[in-house]
Amino acid sequence: MSLPISIPLLLPQVPDREALWPYLGRIDEKRHYSNFGPLVKELESRLAERFQAHSSHTLQVVTTSSATLGLELALSSLDLPKGSHILVPALTFVATLTAVIHAGHIPVVTDIDPASWLLTPDIAKNVIKESNAKAALVVATFGQPQDTVAWSEFQKSTGIRIVIDAAGAFGSQWVTASDIPVVFSMHATKSLVAGEGGFVVCGDGKTTALIAQLSNFGINLNPDANLPVGQLSYAGSNAKLSEFHAAVGLASLDSWDAQAEKRQTIYAHYRQTLDDACNNAITWQSGDILAAPNTLSIRVGSSAKREYLERICAEKGIGTRRWYQPLLHQHAKKIGPVIHLDTTEADKIATDLIGLPFSVFITTEQIQQIADIVNKVVSNNH
Ligand SMILES: Cc1ncc(COP(=O)(O)O)c(C=O)c1O
Structure with a gap:
């Protein structure tokens, strides 16, 4: 077991x-x-x-x-x-x-x-x-x-x-x-x-x-x-x-410079492991790898896949978070007047965006475990 x-x-x-x-x-x-x-x-x-x-x-x-x-x-x-x-x-x-x-x-x-x-x-x-x-x-x-x-x-x-x-x-x-x-x-x-x-x-x-x-x-x-x-x-x-x-x-x-280097190295390895495991099926925010990443977010392709991933992770004690969701226009009306313009792209991203565990303490074994789970989810088309 x-x-x-x-x-x-x-x-x-x-x-x-x-x-x-x-x-x-x-x-x-x-x-x-x-x-x-x-x-x-x-x-x-x-x-x-x-x-x-x-x-x-x-x-x-x-x-x-x-x-x-x-x-x-x-x-x-x-x-x-x-x-x-x-x-x-x-x-x-x-x-x-x-x-x-x-x-x-x-x-x-x-x-x-x-x-x-x-x-x-x-x-x-x-x-x-x-x-x-x-x-x-x-x-x-x-x-x-x-x-x-x-x-x-x-x-x-x-x-x-x-x-x-x-x-x-x-x-x-x-x-x-x-x-x-x-x-x-x-x-x-x-x-x-x-x-x-x-x-x-x-x-x-x-x-x-x-x-x-x-x-x-x-x-x-x-x-x-x-x-x-x-x-x-x-x-x-x-x-x-x-x-x-x-x-x-x-x-x-x-100690920031040493810590930043560590964060960057872990992030680069994590990203590569996820891409290799998932055959490049996940979407990343465009841009350079950050000097000192402190979160890791990916898009998994659909809201059903995200829910599936959340379910498996919850069962295994792996933390996930729908970072920055609800979107700003989706909060309670009583917080005050908020004007909402067209947010088509943000709404799309919010259907399948998910944050995975990230810290300077995460191990290569843990990264591999997460990548295997994400692969199981993104390659499941049912
Ligand atoms: C985009 C953004 N703005 C503001 C804040 C708030 O920062 P603080 O917790 O220092 O008030 C955060 C915190 O994570 C953030 O991500």
């Missing part, structure tokens, strides 16, 4: 206490626990250095308590009239939607490219009139990077403001345009981890300064502003990253 296998969908890799120790010692010494402390500043400058190496513009980094809050504050920093229409792709995590609503705007759910699964400038161009959009919250879906230069050109030519949600794209998404805020997550499930946390990268210092101010309730701390220090100039939030989270983030950054 074969033993039941158990393979979790995700298994976070977070720095252990040995790696955290020196950073925690520094917090003890300084007795500075939040409010733009030294570890937060160090994390921001080390991140800025990384992004700077891939850009000809000077880039700033501002941390936030999560990517969700980073998105919300980046949208607020655009200072659009309340109730503005904001384009969002149908296939993304719900935080993309909630950020728009909490920033006081109306999400306009739109379609994605059938191959890259991304909202592209061409798709956005086609819905400018119909959507009456003032901005777009564009997503680096499943970590697949967006073209910041193309979006910057779109922004300049249309006047529609762009924010990029690159929550899971650290290491693959660079910021080559100077005028677009790009938001990353440091949630425990990502490759760069703070436990909870996020950051915004942007070439416009005024935008990052405003996001920092909004993350501290909106209090003006700038003696050169036309406003007394301590006065509110905006109704912000408390979205500051604590020193403890920055400690985890710094320790995670120390």
Whole structure:
């Protein structure tokens, strides 16, 4: 009798206490626990250095308590009239939607490219009139990077403001345009981890300064502003990253390159094993293999096949997830007004898209077990 296998969908890799120790010692010494402390500043400058190496513009980094809050504050920093229409792709995590609503705007759910699964400038161009959009919250879906230069050109030519949600794209998404805020997550499930946390990268210092101010309730701390220090100039939030989270983030950054290489190697092997086992019958998101993948999603060909796969995996204790489903327009009506444009391609993708287990801890035997099951499913035509 074969033993039941158990393979979790995700298994976070977070720095252990040995790696955290020196950073925690520094917090003890300084007795500075939040409010733009030294570890937060160090994390921001080390991140800025990384992004700077891939850009000809000077880039700033501002941390936030999560990517969700980073998105919300980046949208607020655009200072659009309340109730503005904001384009969002149908296939993304719900935080993309909630950020728009909490920033006081109306999400306009739109379609994605059938191959890259991304909202592209061409798709956005086609819905400018119909959507009456003032901005777009564009997503680096499943970590697949967006073209910041193309979006910057779109922004300049249309006047529609762009924010990029690159929550899971650290290491693959660079910021080559100077005028677009790009938001990353440091949630425990990502490759760069703070436990909870996020950051915004942007070439416009005024935008990052405003996001920092909004993350501290909106209090003006700038003696050169036309406003007394301590006065509110905006109704912000408390979205500051604590020193403890920055400690985890710094320790995670120390080992990130080695971890990214491991993630990439495992992903490439996993993909090859699945393709070999299934005779190339599964469909992948187009684009390069990511610098540090943290999920693995495939299309299996039909909703019946997906259900069959889910059933077998559940029986064997193998985690699966219909990532980013329901699609954004399929959530409860009471969350607020959501405008739904044509989403034919996203709807099709959502019929058979499924996330399989992926982590740095997955073994070659487990990958083979999963590939054998996926093959059984995709080659079954009944
Ligand atoms: C596309 C996208 N946006 C936003 C978020 C939210 O990030 P956080 O958990 O840091 O708020 C996620 C989280 O996975 C995500 O995948």
